[in-house]
Amino acid sequence: MTTDRPEPRTVLVTGGNRGIGLAIARAFAAQGDKVVVTSRSGEAPEGLQAVQGDVTSTESVDAAFTAAEELLGGPIEVVVANAGVTKDTLLMRMSDEDFDQVIDTNLAGAFRCARRASKGMIRLRRGRLIFVSSVVGLYGSPGQANYAASKSGLVGLARSITRELGGRGITANVVAPGFVETDMTAVLPEDTVAGYKKAIPAGRLGSTDEIASVVTFLASPGASYISGAVIPVDGGLGMGH
Numbered sequence: 001m002t003t004d005r006p007e008p009r010t011v012l013v014t015g016g017n018r019g020i021g022l023a024i025a026r027a028f029a030a031q032g033d034k035v036v037v038t039s040r041s042g043e044a045p046e047g048l049q050a051v052q053g054d055v056t057s058t059e060s061v062d063a064a065f066t067a068a069e070e071l072l073g074g075p076i077e078v079v080v081a082n083a084g085v086t087k088d089t090l091l092m093r094m095s096d097e098d099f100d101q102v103i104d105t106n107l108a109g110a111f112r113c114a115r116r117a118s119k120g121m122i123r124l125r126r127g128r129l130i131f132v133s134s135v136v137g138l139y140g141s142p143g144q145a146n147y148a149a150s151k152s153g154l155v156g157l158a159r160s161i162t163r164e165l166g167g168r169g170i171t172a173n174v175v176a177p178g179f180v181e182t183d184m185t186a187v188l189p190e191d192t193v194a195g196y197k198k199a200i201p202a203g204r205l206g207s208t209d210e211i212a213s214v215v216t217f218l219a220s221p222g223a224s225y226i227s228g229a230v231i232p233v234d235g236g237l238g239m240g241h
């Protein structure tokens with residue numbers, strides 16, 4: 001295990017303008033890494049550099065990485081594929097568009113970022129890919145067939161990348177948050193949240209910082225031998241899957 005910290009790393013966080021992504025970006029910046037966040041608007045949160053990037057478009061992802069590499073002065077060493085959306089409805093009512101849009105953002109978006117990032121990482125002979133999944137990916141959830149399918153797909157993506165690129169100093173891992181207080185969960189009805197709290201052994205929702213600390217660990221020298229793993233951060237809800 002390598003414990004001494006190398007030079008500040010170059011980090012790109014998709015959907016890093018708010019919620020979990022913003023907490024992750026701030027955590028990397030706080031430990032001295034060089035961070036760029038992406039979002040559809042490209043607006044920079046206070047104290048962070050940002051570029052515009054829509055993960056549903058290969059051209060936009062490519063342009064975002066190129067712009068981030070220019071800002072950071074080199075290839076991206078750590079990519080956190082965090083951008084995600086929900087479009088919840090029961091299976092019978094779920095349209096093709098509801099399904100496709102969620103898969104295109106959450107799963108294909110992560111794939112596009114990993115593919116673009118892999119070029120620089122292979123050249124550097126090091127890299128960390130971290131995919132933000134969800135407890136729902138392996139636990140399932142009524143009304144979220146599209147979302148759960150997209151989030152479990154990230155497990156196969158990370159494990160296949162691990163098998164392809166593990167020998168080149170690149171790791172690929174999945175973080176599976178439980179329910180976290182952000183814009184995404186703010187729309188849930190009160191009784192739904194109360195029901196979740198009862199089901200979560202910790203008895204509460206998680207904070208964005210509790211997700212960020214696990215993501216920064218997976219990017220740290222201490223996590224150099226972890227790859228293809230799914231790390232639950234859910235107050236015990238999924239019981240480790």
Ligand code: NDP
Binds near residue numbers: 015018020177182
């Ligand atoms: P928010 O809804 O607060 O933020 C979503 C982020 O994704 C925004 O930054 C948004 O940027 C970005 N995004 C959405 N679509 C695109 C796109 N096409 N291209 C680029 N960026 C996009 O979500 P959270 O912070 O709650 O969630 C972050 C991640 O964590 C998601 O993947 C989510 O599925 C996952 N997660 C969240 C949980 C929770 O309880 N909150 C639980 C488990 C997992 P923009 O400003 O452009 O809209």
